[in-house]
Amino acid sequence: MSRPSWRQYFLDVAKVVSSRATCPRASVGAVMVRDNHIILTGYNGAPSGDSHCIDVGCDLIVITEEETHCKKAIHAEANVILKAAKYGISTNNCDMYIYADPYMKCCWRCKQILRNSGISVVYYIDASEVIRPDFHQFCFKTDIIDPM
Ligand SMILES: [Zn+2]
Ligand SMILES: [Zn+2]
Secondary structure (H helix, E strand, O other): OOOOHHHHHHHHHHHHHOOOOOOOOOOEEEEEEOOOOOEEEEEEEEEOOOHHHHHOOOEEEOOOOEEEEEOOOOHHHHHEEEEEHHHHOOOOOOOOEEEEOOOOOOOOHHHHHHOOOOOEEEEEOOOOEOOOOHHHHHHHOOOOOOOO
């Protein structure tokens, strides 16, 4: 068995974290890393103490005919940043590894949150195991994506 690269390792962890998601509309896991150390993890779901979407259903808001959102679920990326605030951990210059369902896109709000929290590099991979370069080009100061 070959030893995974750091990037593969963190993406594998993000995949495991996504299995804890509690909104059936998506399974997303996020891992915040600094200097190759995992600082925090998060997945999408209802706020702490609230009932889970998987138990009582989502609370949907219709944006357009094709687009709806669950008002109850906090997105995985945002949950990591919120946990950092809760526990007094700096997010500045950390990397974020995100694992999501196939063809999902990181929403505009999470992109804003990640950008203003000082996250320097985001590795976004979906279940088809493809790193998504469009994400980097949209939002972040680096667009360098090394091969796995
Ligand atoms: Zn939901
Ligand atoms: Zn989002």
